[in-house]
Amino acid sequence: MALTRETPGVSEPMPELAVAVSSPVPRRARRRPRTPQTFIGRFVLTVILLGFSLLFLYPFAWLLAASFKPRGEVFDNSLIPRTFTPENYVEVWNQLPLLSWMFNSVAIALLAAIAVSISSSIVAFGFAYFRFPGRKLLFGLVLATMMLPGAVTMVPIYLIWKETGMLGTWVPLWGMNLFGSAFYIFLQRQFFLGLPRELFEAARIDGASYWTMFWRIAMPLSIPSFIIVFLFEFQASWNNLQASLIYLNAGSVDGFTAPLGIAYAMTKYSPTAGGQGDYQYVMVASLIITVPMLILFAFGQRYFIEGVATQGRKG
Template sequence: MTEVGVHLPPAEALAARPVTAGAAAEGAEIERRPPSTRRRRRVGQMVAWIGLTILGVVFIYPFVWLVSASFKPRGEVFDNRLIPQTFTFDNYVAVWQEAPLGLWLINTAIVTVLAATTVTISSAMVAWGFSYFRFRGRGPLFVLVLATMMLPGAVTLIPTFLIWSALGQVGTLTPLWAGNLFGSAFYIFLLRQFFLGLPRDLFDAARIDGASQWGVFWRIALPLSKPILVVVLIFEVQAVWTDLMRALIYLRDSATYTVPRGLKALVDAYGFGGEWHWEIIITASVITTIPMIILFFLAQRKIIDGVASTGLKG
């Protein structure tokens, strides 16, 4: 008796190959959809991509214009050409000669690091107290902390200035960051909500093993909270780097100016009512914006990874 082999056509042979469950489910899902549904989905995706592209162009155009204008001579700054007709690097040389831009950047970096670090640590400590400890009046006290967010900044502006004036700190960089030693209600809220999602069994086990309250917070809670801590740091860095109001109130000498206060001084000197050297102002704006752009690209992945890992924790 001869053995007869079964020969499958190429299409059937491909169909007979083993496929993963996910691929099979996806293929079945696509096959079940009617052609009209698939077309509508493609059209919807195309419309979404077109809309996102238009929004991206709208948002990025001002900065592209700013960068382009920084490479133009004085007479061509406002010609609205994205590609300069006369390309020059003179503005990037002149801006360092006309203003102590390097000193302003250093001052801003010092204030930013101190402010972001202190507000992150202090807010985390307060948030840990509200999330971990059980004490009478915890709820009303937390509501009182959140209520401080409802106060406009103008309400506390004069009392805060009088305090720093009595301490002899007006004209220094201290008022720009030292207030963060007492935390921020918004960051306290964010951190408390994250701490409440951490498994309390870890902390109880650490206490049983002999860890102190501070050890539980510093060695267990904070390492598990890196995603939200990074978010708080980034938010505060951006807020302090662009803070003009406090710099206008407390800084007197150009040697202590931060970047926003220095740009305001350049606008007064070379912009409206000045010598109309807008190329200097624009070039300084580009230089002082670059650190924030670098921070965005460095922190973007950290934020996404943090959100993903937070979601995996459930």
């Protein structure tokens, strides 16, 4: 508002006064001073984590060391071989069809992981966004199946595959994954519930179907959780020795999966089965077969950490 200066007979406007309003300067977050208690606490935590890391790495280090030892030194307490024997790898590569075993396991694990990831995501999306009578009861029944031990369903599932004539093929090793998994359904549902519902409401207004909403909106946004399910199932299928023993009737050693091949190698080189106790060859085979899982985790580690952090944030 302009002010006027009153003089006899004259009224002059006074210049406007500019009032400077200073914006508050954001304060930097004060770092808590490092006290001796803080330093000691972090040091103790670091030592504990380092100890657990070494504890989990020790079996792998022992496996690596034993793979380079001769027959008489395999079970020595020393991790450093007295006689370095890289020829073990050549012998195992020539005696065992490791490539065939790994190819079979990779193919079966890929089929199982892809099947359960897609099927569980579809069911989880339905539980997250569909509203129908008995939805909570049905979801509770799905979760209740996780309490059933595998031994309870082993015989019925075997009889089902026997009636279909699929015994001795790869289908029983991954076919059940087409119907999803209760744990993965729960995991994916929790992720879908954390997505903004406004996205799906806007898509419905634009005429998108539920199938379009699932593939165009839900799936791209749930890649971290999808990859978590994929990694978990790939690892579970890769290590599934029991299913290979029950369903896989391989006509030759080349048709074995990786865990079944390791079991065969342990029998082959065992003294009780006519072998000479060459357990260093078993260590070599086990180490080589572990490599694909290490590569898979190395490539999927970023998504794994991101997905776990996201699940924890959404509770």
